[in-house]
Amino acid sequence: SSDPESSPVGRAGKANRVLRFTSSSGEEWLNDPEAGIEEILVSPFADRAGGLQGSLVVVWGRPHQHVPAEEEAAQVMVQQASLSLENASLYQMLAKTRDIWQAAFQSIPTPVVIVDTKSRIVQANPAFLALGDFDFATLMGSSFDDVLAGAAYPNGSLVYPGGVVPVTFDAARLTIPKLNGEFDVTRGPYVGANETGSGMVWVLRKLESDVPAR
Numbered sequence: 123s124s125d126p127e128s129s130p131v132g133r134a135g136k137a138n139r140v141l142r143f144t145s146s147s148g149e150e151w152l153n154d155p156e157a158g159i160e161e162i163l164v165s166p167f168a169d170r171a172g173g174l175q176g177s178l179v180v181v182w183g184r185p186h187q188h189v190p191a192e193e194e195a196a197q198v199m200v201q202q203a204s205l206s207l208e209n210a211s212l213y214q215m216l217a218k219t220r221d222i223w224q225a226a227f228q229s230i231p232t233p234v235v236i237v238d239t240k241s242r243i244v245q246a247n248p249a250f251l252a253l254g255d256f257d258f259a260t261l262m263g264s265s266f267d268d269v270l271a272g273a274a275y276p277n278g279s280l281v282y283p284g285g286v287v288p289v290t291f292d293a294a295r296l297t298i299p300k301l302n303g304e305f306d307v308t309r310g311p312y313v314g315a316n317e318t319g320s321g322m323v324w325v326l327r328k329l330e331s332d333v334p335a336r
Contacts, residue, residue, distance in 0.1 A: 130162055130164045130179070131164055131179065134165070134177060135166045135175065140166075140196075141163075142161060142164075143161065143164070144161045149162075158183050159181055159182070159183060159184065160183060160186045161186070162179065162181050165180075165197075168204070169204055169210075174210070174211055176203060176207055178196065180192075180199075227245065232326070232327055233250035233253055233328070234246070234250060234324065235323075236312055236321060236323045237321050238320075239320060241322075243261055243262055243263065244262065253302065253326070253328070254301055266324070267282070270300075273297065276295055292309065292310065293307065293308045294306075295307070295329075301328075303328050303329065305328050306326075306327045307325070309324045310322065
């Protein structure tokens with residue numbers, strides 16, 4: 123049919139149910155001997171995630187003897203097709219969410235770095251990269267402990283005394299030699315850093331010198 127609405131797919135979609143089309147149901151075009159079609163089954167479906175719509179079309183040629191298993195097979199095929207559409211929609215939604223998150227993360231003006239449970243860097247925004255002579259590709263996967271080497275509190279005590287794991291803190295003022303300055307540092311748990319499932323997010327606000335430049 124030249125009219126999509128009156129086509130088998132259009133009519134089944136409008137009815138939102140399975141429709142069968144045969145010559146005895148008034149479909150004269152199925153009487154065409156050159157077509158060799160005995161019956162057409164159209165089953166519309168839609169995915170629940172993104173609202174995409176589709177139709178499963180089953181065509182039986184002449185001559186054909188129907189068996190109950192055909193109906194069951196058609197139902198399984200419809201379910202599988204619907205799941206495939208849902209998976210595609212979910213993937214698109216996740217990809218879009220990831221892109222939005224990345225854009226927001228990259229635009230944060232404050233230096234931010236995310237590390238996994240082994241203190242490996244998995245994300246760093248441009249503001250953090252600007253603090254030192256960092257190459258993004260090399261920085262990813264490297265140890266954040268190396269960046270904090272020599273970091274000290276205002277009283278001069280090292281964050282890494284003797285090179286051991288730093289003491290636990292949520293916020294502190296640190297002088298970090300490798301980042302060329304003094305920072306108000308805040309850190310907290312981060313879920314989904316990488317395959318390990320969790321990590322830490324560090325936010326570093328660089329302190330401006332109180333002494334005016336001369």
